[in-house]
Amino acid sequence: MSAVTDPDPDPDSPGSDPARKRRAHGMLKLYYGINEEGKPGEKRDPLDPCDINGARFEPEVYLNKLRKDSSLAELMDQETGMVKQIRSLDSDMQTLVYENYNKFISATDTIRKMKNDFKKMEDEMDCLAANMAAITEFSARISGTLQGQHQQITKLSGVHTLLRKLQFLFELPSRLNQCVAMEAFPQAVTYYTKARSVLHQYQNMPSFQGIQNDCQNIMAQLAQKLREKFSDGVSSSSELSECVELLLRLDEPAEELCDKFLSHAQSRLEEELAGLEAELGAGSHQQAPPTASTSSTDILEFIDKGCNNFVSSLCLVIASYQELFITSVPGTSVSSRLQDGELASRDVPRMASSKLVEFVDRLCGRYFSVVELRIREEKGVGDNSLLVRALDRFHRRLQAVSKVLPGSGVPARGTEIVVGAARGRVRQYLAGLKSFYLDSLTDVRQALSAPRLPGKEAPSLAEVLGGLSSAVLNQVKSVLAYVHLFTAKDVSFASKPYFKGEFCSQGVREGLVVSFIQFICQSSQQFCESVGEKGAPSTPPSLLLLLSRLCLDYESSTISYILTLADEQFLGQDQSPLTPVSVLCAQAREVAQRLLNHYVKLQGLIVSQMLRKSVETRDWINTIEPRNVRAVMKRVVEDTTAIDVQVGLLYEEGVRKAQSSDSSKRTFSVYSSRQQPRYTPSYTPSAPMDTNLLSNIQKLFSERIDIFSTVEFNKVSVLTGIIKISLKTLLECVRLRSFGRFGLQQIQVDCHYLQLYLWRFVSDENVVHSLLDEIVGSAAHRCLDPAPMEQSVIEVICERG
């Protein structure tokens, strides 16, 4: 028992010298063959025969070496040392032996005890073996006896489960009935779907067939109920989708369901549409009497209602439909159908989505037509911010539809409607502008033709013109501002290409501004064409004058101002050709010219009518000797003066020919001196040829006078035109009459009077001179007894008059 010695060498030598102890250990180790390793400091050759602790110690060699090497003293020491060592070793040995002996004794005791125990155990094991043998025997016997019944039991338990299943089946109809009665439709459907395949499998057996028939009947009822519920208007959309899901699980044909679902949704949506329509109808009815138009809902409210009711429920319908038929169909509900009609069911999503698109298009079409109708009712030409906001909302909400149903044409249609509305709006504004302009013109007309109240100054033409011009300009500005709302940044449709490009250029600039300017020109021009017909309500000449000035002002500044304004506000981005300002200006100028020409014609006509009547109605042969200037001539001069004042209000003076004199006296003398030699030959004709020759020669040197010719934009030119027309009329009328002596003299007096007063109005007084000369000359020709009046007498008469 080496284990005893090894672990505790120390407890018997506490406090002994560690070195000695180590040596003793080392020796024991050596003895037991345990080599001390890991102590590199100790270099001891174990084979050294002189090492007393070594294994190869040889006492003879050691002794010899000791004797050889050591002195006596050393030997003595060695000897005592050795004795000491031997003694200590002996005591160590003794201690060890003692210790080990005790351990041996206790071990021996233990073994003895074990021997006793094992004996007892052996007995028990024997007993156990006997028992086991008995059990084995019994068990063999039992299993032998039970062998036959075992199979029966297994069979029985199988039958039991089958019976339970059968029971479920048999109970199924009643259960289903119960479920149906309790309206637990999902439960019923779950039951039925569980049993369906079984029933299907055993359907050839009569009893099962009965069950199946019952079930099918019940389920048909159920389906019927579901359908009823489905078609029942009151059920909510979640209920509906539940119904649809159940019906789908019942293998109802998806297409039919789609149709039904959609038709149901349609009926509800159509109700909303009908509501909108009714409102529309009510609105339009109310609008029929013009006063009640304010009481109908405004367009923003209307569109809001449409968006909140119709568009949002449409979105809901689309979403639930898609969930039911398009996304979920192939995965779950129709999986059973996959077995029999794989191809058909694959087409379901496509079919369903095409139906959906059609459905949405149809309803939206109706919705859009309602909205369009409503928009069309917006006829007011005032502020349209409400309309723009309504359109904005309308457009925005349709974007939601496009999110739910990408690829639908609905938003595009919506944009079209917005564009159409914007176009219509621009048209309405144009019409509004036009009517405003015409109304203003009517006002102006009334102001011009209104009888002057005593004590109250009639508004001067310049004031009226200024008022008209600024009113029109303001109206244009405000309309531009209204239209500008369509392109505001916060409006959702402003970013559409139409509103960025065409709307600005073609819509607003061309369609509104340019058209309006052209309208002004055209309507003004109509005054030139319609008037002049005798009996037709003629335009007051002052209106012509005023419009002419208006058009001229437009040409010089207003057109470019308005167009610049429009261009600044609407920066169109498309390249479509625009009407240049110069074209419009040219147009306006042309119209101004025509108006002024027409004014001259009209005024000339008025004056010349007076003259014509005065010549035609008089018996010139039998008239009395002239004592006065005829009243009509005075009237002519008065009218001409009035026209002069009128034109002077609007047009500048203009240029006269330089030789114009400031003294009527001097002119008169020129006139008479020129006149005299022309008269003479006709009074004393030597030969008939002379008259014509002389007058023809005269004419060779004078310029041809265009009577109705284009006038310039100034007062003198206008008046020259009027006077030319009047005098030419007088000339032609004189040529158609025959005169007596006094008739000729009267003409002389009249012409002299005209000469006195008319020269100051015209640009070139020679025109007046030559025309008056011709009149007097013609009268002399047409005179039976040509005896002209003395010039001095004429002067006296005229001065007196």
Add this chain to the structure above:
Amino acid sequence: MEDDAPVIYGLEFQARALAAQTAETESIRFLVGTQSLKYDNQIHIVDFDDENNIINKNVLLHQVGEIWHLSASPADKSVLTTCYSKTSDSKVVTCAAMWRMPKELESGNHESPDDSSSNPQTLELLCHLDNTAHGNMACVLWEPMGDGKRLISLADNHVQLWDLQESSSKAVISSSATLEGKGQLKLTSGRWSPHHNCTQVATANDTAIRGWDIRSMSQIYCIENAHGQLVRDLDFNPNKQYYLASCGDDCKVKFWDVRNINEPVKSLEDHSHWVWSVRYNNSHDQLVLTGSSDSRVILSNMVSISSEPFGHLVDEDDLSDQEDNPQDKRKEPLQDSIIATYEEHEDSVYAVEWSSADPWLFASLSYDGRLVINRVPRALKYQILL
């Protein structure tokens, strides 16, 4: 190609009346009546020798008074009517009479001596159109293309149809119509339509144009306010039966379709003063001549409302072949335009007339007694013919 220069003939007196010798279709001949209060008035027979560009004239004395209107019989070259005014008891009355010119003048005596003017011959009076009851004669119209037996005269507010009897020596009013209305209505001018079997006459008074059916002497249409001012003259389109041209003091020339009297078919405003006379060319109705007191004569090409709006249809065989796409073959519709403005006159032009012999030649007369004979520009002539 150079157009021939206008030929000018000067009369000694002032003149308003001009007529083509309608019955003459061989030589170009115009009649001009003068206006003079102091001397014997004359009728000048102006022969134009187209080849030599020479004018021959014969003068007939018309001593009863100054001539306001003149018209030649369509059947008898030597017969003509005048409307003239005479002064009696310090009153001026306008009468009408029918005259026969001397035999040797009726067909134009080209070899007439140069001093013919110094020895004027006298007209032979056939008969007076007695109008003492009806007022002043404005004009006398012969039945177009008739046998020279029927006349219409316009006197103040009466339209009178005369039958000539006993070889034109007696004129009897066969029927008449009176224009009723407010004020003093006075017919100023009239034309006898060559269409509808010569049963229609159009007259002008003030601003209105009226059509009359001479069988019943009743009014068939009335264009109120045809012109803004007085209507001066009328003419019927010789080739389109409902078309009528009018002119007046509003400086306009208007073309009417009398089936639609609300609106003129076309309106021109090329003159700068009253338009006194308008005449369709007898053969080519796109050519319209107007004379005005702005001393101008304007020849217009009104092709769009003429009977040949696509120009002359050259070859009928060719057309029948191409009936499927006639538009390709025909010329582009020609534009209405002013062909020429004639400025030879220096006084108001009161009368213009096409020659009855040469459709490309016309005469115009201004108050100062100047008669100008002009031709249609050759380029246009060929354009129309070819």
